[in-house]
Amino acid sequence: MDYARILEDLIQKNESVYKIELLFDEMADFKSATAAKIFKELKNMYEIIFTIPDLNSEDLDENRCDYRFFLKGEVDLHNLKDFMDGLIESESGIDTFFIQEVLMEDIKQAVGDDSIGHTLPESKIAGDSSLPGWEAVEKEGINSVRIDIGKLDILSNLAAELVACKAQIAQVLTSLKRFRNTDKALRPVIEHFEKGVFRLERLSFDLQEQVTQLRMFPLKTIFRKIPRIVRELAARCGKEVELVIKGEDTELDKVVLEQISDPLVHLIRNCVDHGIETGEERISKGKPPKGRIRINAYTEGDIVYIEVEDDGKGIDIEKIKEKVIENGLAAEEDVEQMNKEEIIDYIFRPSFSTSEEVNEVSGRGVGMDVVRRNISLVKGDIRVESKKDCGTKFILQIPLTVAIIKSLLVSVNGSVYLLPIDRVIETFKTTEKDIKRINGNRILSWNGDVVPVFDLGEMLGLDEKGDEAKGLYAVIIQHRSSKVGITVNRLLGEIEAVVKPLDKYIGLIEGIMGATVLGDGKIVLILEPVGLIDRAAG
Numbered sequence: 001m002d003y004a005r006i007l008e009d010l011i012q013k014n015e016s017v018y019k020i021e022l023l024f025d026e027m028a029d030f031k032s033a034t035a036a037k038i039f040k041e042l043k044n045m046y047e048i049i050f051t052i053p054d055l056n057s058e059d060l061d062e063n064r065c066d067y068r069f070f071l072k073g074e075v076d077l078h079n080l081k082d083f084m085d086g087l088i089e090s091e092s093g094i095d096t097f098f099i100q101e102v103l104m105e106d107i108k109q110a111v112g113d114d115s116i117g118h119t120l121p122e123s124k125i126a127g128d129s130s131l132p133g134w135e136a137v138e139k140e141g142i143n144s145v146r147i148d149i150g151k152l153d154i155l156s157n158l159a160a161e162l163v164a165c166k167a168q169i170a171q172v173l174t175s176l177k178r179f180r181n182t183d184k185a186l187r188p189v190i191e192h193f194e195k196g197v198f199r200l201e202r203l204s205f206d207l208q209e210q211v212t213q214l215r216m217f218p219l220k221t222i223f224r225k226i227p228r229i230v231r232e233l234a235a236r237c238g239k240e241v242e243l244v245i246k247g248e249d250t251e252l253d254k255v256v257l258e259q260i261s262d263p264l265v266h267l268i269r270n271c272v273d274h275g276i277e278t279g280e281e282r283i284s285k286g287k288p289p290k291g292r293i294r295i296n297a298y299t300e301g302d303i304v305y306i307e308v309e310d311d312g313k314g315i316d317i318e319k320i321k322e323k324v325i326e327n328g329l330a331a332e333e334d335v336e337q338m339n340k341e342e343i344i345d346y347i348f349r350p351s352f353s354t355s356e357e358v359n360e361v362s363g364r365g366v367g368m369d370v371v372r373r374n375i376s377l378v379k380g381d382i383r384v385e386s387k388k389d390c391g392t393k394f395i396l397q398i399p400l401t402v403a404i405i406k407s408l409l410v411s412v413n414g415s416v417y418l419l420p421i422d423r424v425i426e427t428f429k430t431t432e433k434d435i436k437r438i439n440g441n442r443i444l445s446w447n448g449d450v451v452p453v454f455d456l457g458e459m460l461g462l463d464e465k466g467d468e469a470k471g472l473y474a475v476i477i478q479h480r481s482s483k484v485g486i487t488v489n490r491l492l493g494e495i496e497a498v499v500k501p502l503d504k505y506i507g508l509i510e511g512i513m514g515a516t517v518l519g520d521g522k523i524v525l526i527l528e529p530v531g532l533i534d535r536a537a538g
Helices: 003-012 030-043 077-089 106-114 149-179 188-216 226-237 256-275 277-283 317-326 332-337 340-348 368-377 466-470 529-537
Strands: 016-025 049-053 066-072 094-101 216-218 241-246 251-253 291-300 303-310 383-386 392-401 404-412 415-421 424-429 436-437 441-446 449-455 475-479 480-486 490-496 512-517 521-526
Touching: 003 332, 016 030, 016 077, 030 049, 030 077, 030 251, 049 077, 066 106, 077 094, 094 226, 094 241, 094 480, 106 317, 149 188, 149 490, 188 216, 216 383, 216 490, 226 241, 226 256, 241 317, 251 256, 256 291, 256 368, 256 392, 303 475, 317 332, 317 340, 340 368, 404 475, 404 480, 404 521, 415 490, 441 475, 441 480, 449 529, 475 490, 475 529, 490 512
Parallel strands: 241 291, 415 521, 449 480
Antiparallel strands: 016 066, 016 094, 049 066, 216 251, 291 303, 303 392, 383 392, 404 415, 404 490, 424 475, 436 441, 441 449, 475 480, 512 521
16 A cells, blocks of 8 residues: 555545644553553544554554554544544553644655555555555565764764865865866866766765755654643633644754744744733633634755744734833833834843733743744744734744855955855945944945944954055945944855854853864854844844
8 A cells, every 4th residue: 555645645635634643652551552542432433445554454653652543534623633642541651642733745745754665455444445546565664773963963963064075175176177278287187087977076065965864853753742732821811722733844953943842932922922812802702712823834945944823813013012121121202113023022031021910821921022032043934924813923944954055245444254155135236335323323225224233353352453454345244133334354265164153162152053164174153144243233
């Protein structure tokens, strides 16, 4: 039985297909027996197509923690959820469960690694064997080994060093190319060397990709605790909340995964306590009494997006304005000139809270600043979209890995630094005449808009050196919801930088991501522009 093929055939025939995924505690006993018991109860109520793994098999891995049941037909999700709640309430060892309608684009994630090479004899299929693709084929096994994360760290470091070595060799090649036309005897040697460098570049890239994949873990490892948190918190707040999770098979680097766990919990608590209204409030607004929180994770390129959205009251912009003025964070006339995004950004300030009373859930002013700080530690970002009485959406942007980043090499006052490319919007040559001053602040006109400008040399406390200071380039940076300019003397090109953390040696410094070694052996700092701008503006 080809799992993916069966689901595809059913969906093409306009059949509704649903997946229930059970997640067990790793230390739980009798996982397969408990899953088989739940399978038997489900089978009495619903039409089950198949299970992963096959619960009719006599060869089950007792260490497996996830069991998936695939149903077809018209299903009332609320009734199914209530039925599952009743089933697992009396069972021990089950962390949580997910229910998801399987669409065509979800098939690969729904069946996971079992989509390839996993088949079952026809006699064991729990469904209609007349469907196309249900032919009996021999079951194949998968070989796997467990690797200590420490060994993976060593392998990652070696792969990163290879990338740095490749950059050094590429720089040597660049120097040799100058002699290609002047020394005919060297030409074939240089061309042969060039082919070797290109091959090394391809192999080092492939190796880095494979090592990165080895470090990837699905988000379900942190999502599994969220339903329980929502249930307990909603009961404590006297609210009804429904949780919908999608994209739990999206993968992230293990280190990054651990770092975003607490911020995600902060956001969920915020949605339940601040976002979702009580049943009476929701009914008065024409909403259903039960609130809804959606978590959606997906990957685009090298970035993982995690969206946490509620359909609650939204963020009260006027209330934030009052608190900003009341706490002396900005003058009233300045606040009135701010746009919505700039106002919302104040919720991430330390000790900022709009709660009138402090309780054990919120109002302590220690939530959203922690969220932003932890996300910035993994080079991520967070955006907020909100509409009054419609809800709020938090969008987390997390890089797949933080070991190697594409960077812009710049020079200022005789020193060289790196800026992450993903923060750079545009670069262009400018002059001091183009930069104006208003109330002591430097501004620059860019694409019909006015952006604040900071001199990188001044931000880093550098003295001007030589004639280099005569050159001036503007680097437009994405600073949360705003655009900010940074001026440098020269742009030296783009490189892939191997990030070497410095926190073990000098601690965490706002505005500095780490260091790297260039192809010529020079050590340079990798700057974190958002933190650097925050420090300069503060």
